[in-house]
Amino acid sequence: MSTPAIEVRGLRREFRASQGLFAAPRRVVAVDDVSFSVPAGSVLGVVGESGCGKTTLARMILGLMEPSAGEVLVDGKRLDGMDRRARARLIQPVFQDPFSSLNPRRRVSDIIAMPLVAQSNVTTSEVNRRVAESLERVGLSTEQGTRFPSQLSGGQRQRVAIARALVLRPRIVVCDEPTSALDVSVQAQILNLLAELRRDLGLTYLFISHNLAVVEHVASEVAVMYLGRIVEKRESEALFRDPRHPYTRALLDSVLTPEPGLGVPDVGLGDIMPDPANIPPGCRFHPRCPACFAPCAATTPRITSLEDGLVECHLAG
Amino acid sequence: MSALLEIDDLRVTFGGTAAVRGISLTVEKGETHCLVGESGCGKSVTSLAVMGLLAKGGKREAARLSFAGEDIREYDEKRMSRLRGDRMAMIFQEPMTSLNPAYTVGSQMTEVLRRHRGTPRAQAVDRAVELLTRVGITAPGLRLGQFPHQLSGGLRQRVMIAMALMCDPELLIADEPTTALDVTVQAQILRLLAELQKDLGLGILLITHDLGIVARVADRVSVMYAGEVVESAPTAELFRAPRHPYTRGLLSCVPVPGKVKRGDPLGSIPGVVPRIPPGFSGCGFRDRCSFAEAACAGPLPRRDVGPAHEALCILPEGVPA
Numbered sequence: 001m002s003t004p005a006i007e008v009r010g011l012r013r014e015f016r017a018s019q020g021l022f023a024a025p026r027r028v029v030a031v032d033d034v035s036f037s038v039p040a041g042s043v044l045g046v047v048g049e050s051g052c053g054k055t056t057l058a059r060m061i062l063g064l065m066e067p068s069a070g071e072v073l074v075d076g077k078r079l080d081g082m083d084r085r086a087r088a089r090l091i092q093p094v095f096q097d098p099f100s101s102l103n104p105r106r107r108v109s110d111i112i113a114m115p116l117v118a119q120s121n122v123t124t125s126e127v128n129r130r131v132a133e134s135l136e137r138v139g140l141s142t143e144q145g146t147r148f149p150s151q152l153s154g155g156q157r158q159r160v161a162i163a164r165a166l167v168l169r170p171r172i173v174v175c176d177e178p179t180s181a182l183d184v185s186v187q188a189q190i191l192n193l194l195a196e197l198r199r200d201l202g203l204t205y206l207f208i209s210h211n212l213a214v215v216e217h218v219a220s221e222v223a224v225m226y227l228g229r230i231v232e233k234r235e236s237e238a239l240f241r242d243p244r245h246p247y248t249r250a251l252l253d254s255v256l257t258p259e260p261g262l263g264v265p266d267v268g269l270g271d272i273m274p275d276p277a278n279i280p281p282g283c284r285f286h287p288r289c290p291a292c293f294a295p296c297a298a299t300t301p302r303i304t305s306l307e308d309g310l311v312e313c314h315l316a317g
Numbered sequence: 318m319s320a321l322l323e324i325d326d327l328r329v330t331f332g333g334t335a336a337v338r339g340i341s342l343t344v345e346k347g348e349t350h351c352l353v354g355e356s357g358c359g360k361s362v363t364s365l366a367v368m369g370l371l372a373k374g375g376k377r378e379a380a381r382l383s384f385a386g387e388d389i390r391e392y393d394e395k396r397m398s399r400l401r402g403d404r405m406a407m408i409f410q411e412p413m414t415s416l417n418p419a420y421t422v423g424s425q426m427t428e429v430l431r432r433h434r435g436t437p438r439a440q441a442v443d444r445a446v447e448l449l450t451r452v453g454i455t456a457p458g459l460r461l462g463q464f465p466h467q468l469s470g471g472l473r474q475r476v477m478i479a480m481a482l483m484c485d486p487e488l489l490i491a492d493e494p495t496t497a498l499d500v501t502v503q504a505q506i507l508r509l510l511a512e513l514q515k516d517l518g519l520g521i522l523l524i525t526h527d528l529g530i531v532a533r534v535a536d537r538v539s540v541m542y543a544g545e546v547v548e549s550a551p552t553a554e555l556f557r558a559p560r561h562p563y564t565r566g567l568l569s570c571v572p573v574p575g576k577v578k579r580g581d582p583l584g585s586i587p588g589v590v591p592r593i594p595p596g597f598s599g600c601g602f603r604d605r606c607s608f609a610e611a612a613c614a615g616p617l618p619r620r621d622v623g624p625a626h627e628a629l630c631i632l633p634e635g636v637p638a
Contacts, residue, residue: 210499256504256530
């Protein structure tokens with residue numbers, strides 16, 4: 001079997017949230033013992049509500065944040081102890097907001113060149129050649145390369161962010177809500193571009209989004225996160241056809257597809273909000289779960305393996 | 318009987334720039350009219366113009382702007398402010414920025430009633446408790462004493478809605494009320510709005526960029542592009558037979574489960590939303606439109622293209638179905 005592009009084992013991250021001057025800080029577990037692997041060339045979609053830990057997970061996989069426990073392997077190599085430059089050649093990010101992720105005082109071509117320049121062993125002519133190549137790949141003109149980010153539209157800025165991510169020819173790109181800040185007509189352009197790049201360059205994506213319709217469209221496999229745990233991870237098609245975790249079902253039910261006459265669905269989650277600083281005992285989803293029964297409040301469900309993935313629920317066991 | 322809100326040929330300019338270029342729409346009592354469009358199309362400016370809340374430098378002109386049969390064009394600030402928050406209420410996208418962080422939920426909610434109606438404090442508190450319960454907040458007494466930052470996003474938006482309802486408004490203008498919320502909470506909030514509308518007979522002008530929301534909650538839809546309503550129709554009709562090239566393009570951009578195969582490219586509209594320079598005439602969409610021809614630079618006809626269905630386009634029947 002070939003080496004997975006990303007492998008994560010027992011990953012955990014805690015934060016200490018201050019409660020004021022004299023109170024003891026609270027411990028917030030943002031990612032709690034998460035393990036999975038992403039085969040090379042595939043797209044793992046990660047979905048969940050805000051605060052479920054999806055961005056924390058992405059930051060640890062990018063090496064931008066130290067895990068409290070567990071390890072990340074990228075292309076079979078451990079991330080901790082890896083040289084920053086070597087890491088940058090393997091894995092690159094594309095963030096949500098192209099308005100804040102680009103340096104406003106640098107020209108587009110300089111922004112795209114930055115990762116190459118930081119490698120410090122690339123000649124100027126090589127840098128220029130690769131920047132031009134990157135610009136062309138994402139559909140920007142040479143002239144647009146001479147502009148400042150403020151002179152570009154949101155979609156064009158996101159193309160710059162993608163060009164910067166690709167300039168080192170990485171194997172893996174972590175996309176954290178890459179289209180959430182964009183208009184729908186532009187979102188479609190960027191999603192189509194990402195799909196084309198993956199096909200042409202054989203990239204692997206970790207694709208984080210709160211938009212399930214988008215994830216269904218791009219992902220080959222989907223992980224559903226709830227309060228720091230992956231509660232269901234399945235092949236995309238199977239997950240959307242037949243969700244096994246009640247939380248996944250609720251998420252799918254709450255998607256408003258543009259089909260008139262159906263009205264707004266009753267998701268049945270009640271109005272208790274998940275709080276990562278106060279994780280309920282037993283199954284962490286049980287206070288909101290419409291299918292909750294006796295064991296849910298008492299015991300933590302075990303991971304059940306399915307033919308096409310896994311689910312963490314008492315009902316599935 | 319006249320409509321609750323009637324807008325005819327509304328124009329808004331900032332300096333020389335036209336943000337809204339002659340839009341007309343009506344909201345009937347008990348009806349949800351959705352104004353849908355991408356950022357910069359002028360949908361929020363439209364709502365602010367109706368409420369008389371345009372930023373400094375904004376100029377409003379209209380052939381008609383009436384609320385419950387009364388012409389509000391010539392209302393001065395004092396009369397407008399008496400209307401706002403009373404018979405005409407508004408909720409915004411980000412409840413954190415539209416609630417005052419320095420006052421408790423209770424004092425902000427009761428202020429509305431005390432100011433508009435001179436209601437004594439105790440009675441105003443009773444009304445606040447009643448409405449917080451109505452919008453599905455458990456322990457309303459506790460919430461009244463809390464500050465906005467102590468509430469989750471979903472709770473804050475419920476508080477905003479409850480606050481908007483304090484004076485029994487007839488018209489509710491909701492500008493992207495669920496955009497900052499998780500999908501699960503979004504569904505709850507939209508259900509709540511629909512329920513309240515049924516019970517109270519509210520007219521709602523809902524501004525959104527999300528065609529999913531439009532499909533599920535609107536009675537009527539107006540699609541805005543570059544400061545104009547390019548197409549307007551009853552919801553089912555618009556989704557069944559979109560006639561304007563922009564509406565058609567916009568609908569093809571949204572991934573629909575089961576409709577677009579994974580891996581197949583989504584439909585997309587080439588180019589970007591233009592900035593409309595002063596003195597611009599003709600169709601604002603023509604640079605991105607595959608049906609564009611020379612006549613698109615001239616004045617455009619607004620045609621009937623179906624039952625209660627209008628499109629602003631040179632194509633006589635709109636885009637062929």
